Amino acid sequence: MDGSNKQSDRPRRSRPVRVAEEIKQWVVERDLKKGAKLPNEAAMIQTFGVSKGTVREAMRILEAQGLIVTRTGPGGGSFVGEVSAHRARSLLANYFYFQELSLADIYQMRKLLEPELAADLAGTLTPTQLDELQALAERHPEPARTAEEEKEQHVSSLAFHSRLSEFADNRLLGFVIGFMARILREMTVYRRLYEPPNHALWERGRRHQIDLVAALREGDADKARAIMASHMAGAEEMMVAQEAQIRRQFMAE
Template identity: 55%
Template sequence: MPPATIPSKAETPRLSRPAQVAEAIKDWIVQEHFGAGDRLPSEPELIERFGMAKGTIREAMRILEAQGLVKSRTGPGGGTFVHEVSKERARALLGNYFYFQDLTIKDIYQLRRVLEPELAASLAGQLSKDVLGRLEAIIGEYSEPARTLDEEREQHVASLRFHALLAEQSGNALLGFLIDFMVNMLADLTVYRRLYSPPNLELWEKGKAFQLELIDALRIGDADTARLVMRDHMETAQKLMEGQEAEMQRRFISE
């Protein structure tokens, strides 16, 4: 079989040669329909197939392993294997990129307002008693207003876990991942930027009320109401969280 084609520098000016080879190997894995757990060819075979030096192939494999796409094992039965990237790993890698983008509450809610109402509508009448019970149990974690800042922080994180659990139920893997990623990123921003301070009673009260109303609509299968409730929930949360963000910025300036 002729060596695989590696893009020229003119085609991919921002990629180093090992990175280009890593992309070529990844494309080849897809084209050959390798699945998670399948063993990749040996290093000499990869050198021959891709027409690259040993050092380049090794560096390319290190890149793929860092991305979580392959995994090496030593000892009997060892080698390099295709590895399925976990949701947690994908979320962490993507989060590393957005860490440097200086996201705002408005940026996140611009997407949440579009995606989460449709998720809610799609789940109406589809959730099991177990999932509905788990959603109610999460709300139970903030059934009363927080008494301390630590409790306030934990309640914010728990309220977002409610939305992450809904995302897990989506029949659309991409939609579920995007919403899960956004709510986890929002949870991180809330903690890192101390957006839970000062405590906001209105945010707690309205957020809990919307979620309880949403559960009722999901339970009886009312998609239109579920969509409307989630839309109002997102719009209200954005307004109140932007107020928390503005307060954080005022504190930063004054300090």
């Protein structure tokens, strides 16, 4: 009884969606890599026991997801694709758009993960990578004078964290941190969390990023972890206060 109820509660998937999942499983089971050519349409129809229309729709679904690439002409056909990190984050962002994430939700994760990323990267980055992070940290030597400048500084600050995430050896850790930076950037813009300009937030954030790059150059994992932990705690406190101020202004209006 319970099993049947659970089954009935699950959303029913269309046949093309089910076949698309079967094709993905087929690819995984054969450990096919990017660029591997998939069977032609006739072989797909026979393999999965469905109509031509269903196969075509399933392939369109997979192509929209970036999992396959179709090329025409000589040597054409369908090939295994590779979903970029940018595309994957965009698809995931579409899901979280409806989940009403809070600053507390995001910083709960950031406070756990980003200090560990900083510690992992200490002493492992190349001079070129460190110089790139240094340039991002020092991009705005003066505090913002307008809301537009403040928005630009917020976006630049998060670009530092996004770039740092791309250097992670642990690709899952880097992906999650980069995704959180993206979500926070979008939240900052659409909630206008950059108004009014916050000089204390700029000064504290800039100093932390500069100090972090120095710790990474020194290869001091403990120091890098501590700086990032302090950076996350301070940023959360100030961003929450900024959001509360905006809400008070909105209610007053």
